[in-house]
Amino acid sequence: MFLFCEAGFTQQLQHSWVPTDTSCMLLQRPRRWIREQLDSLVEFWWPPTCLGCGCVLAAHPADDVFVCTGCRFDLSPLPPEFEFESGIWATQGYDGPVARAARGLKFHGRTELAGSLALLLAQSRVWDGNWTAVVPVPLHRVRLLRRGYNQAELLARWAVRQLRKRGHNIALAPRLLRRTRATLPQTEIAARDRFSNVNGAFDVPKRHAHLVQNARIVVVDDVTTTGATLQACRQALEQAGAAATCGLALARALP
Numbered sequence: 001m002f003l004f005c006e007a008g009f010t011q012q013l014q015h016s017w018v019p020t021d022t023s024c025m026l027l028q029r030p031r032r033w034i035r036e037q038l039d040s041l042v043e044f045w046w047p048p049t050c051l052g053c054g055c056v057l058a059a060h061p062a063d064d065v066f067v068c069t070g071c072r073f074d075l076s077p078l079p080p081e082f083e084f085e086s087g088i089w090a091t092q093g094y095d096g097p098v099a100r101a102a103r104g105l106k107f108h109g110r111t112e113l114a115g116s117l118a119l120l121l122a123q124s125r126v127w128d129g130n131w132t133a134v135v136p137v138p139l140h141r142v143r144l145l146r147r148g149y150n151q152a153e154l155l156a157r158w159a160v161r162q163l164r165k166r167g168h169n170i171a172l173a174p175r176l177l178r179r180t181r182a183t184l185p186q187t188e189i190a191a192r193d194r195f196s197n198v199n200g201a202f203d204v205p206k207r208h209a210h211l212v213q214n215a216r217i218v219v220v221d222d223v224t225t226t227g228a229t230l231q232a233c234r235q236a237l238e239q240a241g242a243a244a245t246c247g248l249a250l251a252r253a254l255p
């Protein structure tokens with residue numbers, strides 16, 4: 001049973017700050033109003049654009065549209081057997097406009113694409129489960145310093161925003177997991193070595209361990225191939241006491 005409202009639980013997970021119920025009640029409504037006003041401003045000045053060709057989309061983002069009608073034919077839906085495999089979900093094949101946008105987000109600083117890509121994450125069937133928190137795959141601090149942002153965290157943040165609009169009571173918890181050592185990029189090593197590359201590379205910081213107890217957690221990443229990174233994250237969370245975990249990747253690169 002949670003002692004905090006949605007906003008309070010998120011604060012607790014993100015900053016280990018313990019709000020009272022009263023502060024939750026007082027803070028939640030103005031925050032929501034401010035967020036809605038900011039959303040309207042953002043949508044006015046930066047209207048949603050197609051992930052494939054960049055044209056301005058006529059539909060409102062709440063309509064879950066992220067590509068124009070023409071680019072919709074270039075999407076790469078996954079066969080059902082690859083949509084869910086060994087506890088890991090994926091929304092699309094790593095191809096076409098989604099792959100181009102995912103590369104733009106990860107390698108070319110195009111952080112403005114995260115919101116549209118997260119619409120895909122929010123449409124996954126994984127959310128039919130009773131999940132309580134979303135944890136992005138963490139970057140090692142050196143890589144985070146070099147890139148300036150964690151693309152998985154941006155995706156998770158936007159996905160949680162979408163899910164809350166749809167009434168899901170789910171918290172973003174980007175500090176529950178940390179990467180304890182730098183690993184080689186998974187794309188640079190053979191598929192058979194990817195599990196050993198990330199094995200034991202994640203843990204739950206002691207100060208957050210109590211938040212993992214009995215939580216039901218979705219770990220979010222941008223791209224998966226063998227699922228090794230997401231499995232290593234799941235293992236760390238389950239060893240720390242999570243009641244259930246699964247992985248969700250924006251795209252799965254098929255072998």
Ligand SMILES: [Zn+2]
Pocket residue numbers: 050051052053054055067068069070071
């Ligand atoms: Zn398009």
